[in-house]
Amino acid sequence: SYVLTQPPSVSVAPGQTARITCGGNNIGSKSVHWNQQKPGQAPVLVVYDDSDRPSGIPERFSGSNSGNTATLTISRVEAGDEADYYCQVWDSSSDHPYVFGTGTKVTVL
Amino acid sequence: EVQLVESGGGLVQPGGSLRLSCAASGFTFSSYWMSWVRQAPGKGLEWVANIKQDGSEKYYVDSVKGRFTISRDNAKNSLYLQMNSLRAEDTAVYYCARDWSRRVDSRYFDLWGRGTLVTVSS
Numbered sequence: 001s002y003v004l005t006q007p008p009s010v011s012v013a014p015g016q017t018a019r020i021t022c023g024g025n026n027i028g029s030k031s032v033h034w035n036q037q038k039p040g041q042a043p044v045l046v047v048y049d050d051s052d053r054p055s056g057i058p059e060r061f062s063g064s065n066s067g068n069t070a071t072l073t074i075s076r077v078e079a080g081d082e083a084d085y086y087c088q089v090w091d092s093s094s095d096h097p098y099v100f101g102t103g104t105k106v107t108v109l
Numbered sequence: 110e111v112q113l114v115e116s117g118g119g120l121v122q123p124g125g126s127l128r129l130s131c132a133a134s135g136f137t138f139s140s141y142w143m144s145w146v147r148q149a150p151g152k153g154l155e156w157v158a159n160i161k162q163d164g165s166e167k168y169y170v171d172s173v174k175g176r177f178t179i180s181r182d183n184a185k186n187s188l189y190l191q192m193n194s195l196r197a198e199d200t201a202v203y204y205c206a207r208d209w210s211r212r213v214d215s216r217y218f219d220l221w222g223r224g225t226l227v228t229v230s231s
Contacts, residue, residue: 090214
């Protein structure tokens with residue numbers, strides 16, 4: 001089955017930029033979605049179809065996808081952005097079509 | 110308010126059964142595919158099952174095939190997950206999620222519930 005790999009953790013100072021990567025074989029040919037999960041809370045979709053944002057998600061959240069790596073970028077990081085972030089793709093050729101990344105803990109210093 | 114609210118979790122012995130429910134409100138439930146996604150303690154997210162708008166198609170992750178059954182009642186705006194022959198490895202928070210797609214080659218979860226905890230232990 002398709003595998004998505006994320007760094008376990010990313011640390012960033014307030015006001016700086018956080019970049020979270022999601023690696024997968026030719027992931028650039030797939031649509032990538034990103035979910036934010038704060039401690040004890042349900043996940044929230046922050047980016048879908050590589051780079052689109054749902055209504056209500058700040059413009060500080062952006063996404064890109066090319067080659068073997070997709071990236072979620074959080075600009076002007078705030079304390080409230082501290083959370084786990086999971087990438088996700090849909091692999092229609094697989095018996096396990098919904099694939100999540102391993103997750104990245106973003107810590108705001 | 111657009112929301113999903115799960116219920117039905119609890120402590121159950123190995124081999125036992127449990128039925129989870131998810132109440133949807135604020136949107137046209139019958140227009141959406143729906144999924145269950147779980148998260149074991151301290152672990153990542155895992156898709157479990159999904160169901161088409163009219164219930165005519167259902168899909169499961171291999172590890173629950175033959176043990177779990179997803180269903181829905183559009184008249185009650187509700188989604189269900191019947192879990193039988195439960196194992197310790199089924200211990201997780203179970204989330205109800207709205208399953209959406211804008212493109213034929215892409216699906217994602219655009220609305221999540223707060224989850225309900227299922228603990229399988231003797």
